[in-house]
Amino acid sequence: MTSTYPRKRPQRRSEVPHGPQHNTGLRQIRDTLPPAPAPCTVEPAPHPVGEEVPPELLALVTHHCRRINAYLARAQHLQTLHGTSMKQWQRLVLYTLTDALAHNHLLVGTLAAYLQRQNLDAELLRRYLQSPDPDRYITREAVQHLDGLTDAVPEEAAEPVWTVVGRHIARDGG
DSSP states (O other): OOOOSSSSSGGSSSSSTHHHHHHHHHHHHHHTOOOOOOOOOOOOOOOOOOOSOOHHHHHHHHHHHHHHEEEEHHHHHHHHHHTOOOHHHHHHHHHHHHHHHHHHHHHHHHHHHHHTTTOOOHHHHHHHHHOOOGGTTHHHHHHHHHHHHOOOOOSSSSHHHHHHHHHHHHHHHH
């Protein structure tokens, strides 16, 4: 007698790796990411933080997740728009996916810079980033974004674009 429970039937088993195999594969990808061209280390300047997550960090994650999701949805939708033209599809899907990737790197770098500024233990930050080198994510743009998010006074005369974006995110809540 065969089981009626769906997980027991072999035809229902996924061929996509998951669990330890999948995690090992992701770690290998993370470990091969190159360091940022101009990595930054943020000097500790902790502000008292309570038990709750600061609203500007929640707004930051919301803002970038919306952007990333919009790019990913567009990448999926391109198959219906340009599924018959490989040239158009490849160009547009790669533009879209690299824009999503840039937002993801900026988001991770900004959060990592915030934690560095809060004087989080370096080893703990490396563990959270799942990377031996946090400099893969903390870039000049991420620090500028954090400065706008936390309403820091920029050192430059003209505010960099990511500082302005950070101020808008903090002001508008995402």
